[in-house]
Amino acid sequence: MTTTDHLHAFIADLPKAELHVHHVGSASPRIVSELAARHPDSKVPTDPEALVDYFTFTDFAHFIDVYLSVVDLIRTPEDVRLLTYEVARELARQQVRYAELTITPFSSTRRGIDERAFMEAIEDARKAAESEFGTVLRWCFDIPGEAGLEAAEETTRLATDDRLRPEGLVSFGLGGPEIGVPRPQFKPYFDRAIAAGLHSVPHAGETTGPETVWDALTHLRAERIGHGTSSFQDPALLTHLADHRIPLEVCPTSNIATRAVRTLDEHPIKEFVKAGIVVTINSDDPPMFGTDLNSEYAVAARLLNLDEQGLAALAKNAVDVSFLDEPGKARIKDEIDSYTATWLAP
Ligand SMILES: O=C(O)c1cccc(C(=O)CC[C@H]2O[C@@H](n3cnc4c(=O)[nH]cnc43)[C@H](O)[C@@H]2O)c1
Numbered sequence: 256m257t258t259t260d261h262l263h264a265f266i267a268d269l270p271k272a273e274l275h276v277h278h279v280g281s282a283s284p285r286i287v288s289e290l291a292a293r294h295p296d297s298k299v300p301t302d303p304e305a306l307v308d309y310f311t312f313t314d315f316a317h318f319i320d321v322y323l324s325v326v327d328l329i330r331t332p333e334d335v336r337l338l339t340y341e342v343a344r345e346l347a348r349q350q351v352r353y354a355e356l357t358i359t360p361f362s363s364t365r366r367g368i369d370e371r372a373f374m375e376a377i378e379d380a381r382k383a384a385e386s387e388f389g390t391v392l393r394w395c396f397d398i399p400g401e402a403g404l405e406a407a408e409e410t411t412r413l414a415t416d417d418r419l420r421p422e423g424l425v426s427f428g429l430g431g432p433e434i435g436v437p438r439p440q441f442k443p444y445f446d447r448a449i450a451a452g453l454h455s456v457p458h459a460g461e462t463t464g465p466e467t468v469w470d471a472l473t474h475l476r477a478e479r480i481g482h483g484t485s486s487f488q489d490p491a492l493l494t495h496l497a498d499h500r501i502p503l504e505v506c507p508t509s510n511i512a513t514r515a516v517r518t519l520d521e522h523p524i525k526e527f528v529k530a531g532i533v534v535t536i537n538s539d540d541p542p543m544f545g546t547d548l549n550s551e552y553a554v555a556a557r558l559l560n561l562d563e564q565g566l567a568a569l570a571k572n573a574v575d576v577s578f579l580d581e582p583g584k585a586r587i588k589d590e591i592d593s594y595t596a597t598w599l600a601p
């Protein structure tokens with residue numbers, strides 16, 4: 256076995272947490288092709304092999320266009336339940352013990368799925384996943400920013416109304432394109448979500464500059480930043496993120512697939528680590544980007560020159576800055592430590 260194969264084998268069974276992964280963006284090629292076959296009016300291919308081409312993006316706008324065509328395939332609460340359950344199964348296969356799944360309820364309710372049935376579907380899948388696979392799921396509800404303040408209002412209502420808000424909801428996000436979608440306009444909605452006890456985790460600095468990350472920190476009181484890729488352009492921002500222990504949810508392959516970064520070797524993850532920022536590794540929309548969390552850990556190992564101890568530290572970073580309760584965090588970190596010790600034992 257080569258050293259690389261050896262590290263990949265270590266990663267495969269390393270207990271992990273995933274903090275930045277989208278619900279619809281995690282639909283497997285099998286689920287997408289099944290749903291596409293059920294809805295022949297859709298432009299999404301039914302052949303899983305044709306999906307590889309379909310999931311090749313010219314830029315971020317093209318990615319969102321394709322993403323929404325997959326959103327259009329999810330039409331019933333049963334589709335939502337099945338998708339959520341299958342996403343959990345795939346996470347469990349990769350030894351993911353805990354995941355915060357970003358869900359965009361606005362996209363489903365505006366397409367006619369009943370809001371109560373939607374919440375029941377995700378909660379039903381969450382409970383089944385925990386008891387059948389041992390994977391704990393939590394939700395981040397995100398505003399699709401480009402859909403405007405109507406989407407912000409609706410997402411905030413769904414996230415804060417005690418009669419609707421699902422038990423697994425822990426955080427509030429902002430996704431979609433950043434160009435032409437200034438972050439400060441969402442401040443009142445984030446204020447309401449934070450007042451209702453949710454954590455703030457907007458995307459920022461994925462497709463625009465470091466000023467968007469500053470806006471997310473200042474106006475949306477971000478506790479973690481989704482991507483934050485362009486932060487490397489501003490040394491003062493790097494210092495701020497490190498000093499205030501604001502983690503970045505780094506998704507390397509996503510940034511290449513959406514052409515936010517040219518090549519993996521040019522990815523600024525090394526600069527983030529050098530600046531002392533807490534970095535977590537994530538897969539974002541894995542089947543759409545031809546990746547999974549294990550592959551992202553392998554990418555991180557290469558870019559950061561990590562051995563098993565380094566990879567275990569990276570996995571523990573994600574647990575530490577997750578919104579899981581303290582006993583849950585301790586359990587997963589103990590598991591990471593004993594797995595690593597056993598692996599390295601002579
Ligand atoms: O649902 C609609 O009707 C709708 C109307 C206008 C705009 C939108 C969106 O912009 C939805 C964006 C959608 O993309 C998700 N997503 C997945 N991966 C990423 C990412 O890497 N960066 C940003 N957003 C991403 C996000 O969760 C939104 O649901 C929708």
Ligand SMILES: [Zn+2]
Binds near residue numbers: 275277
């Ligand atoms: Zn994302």
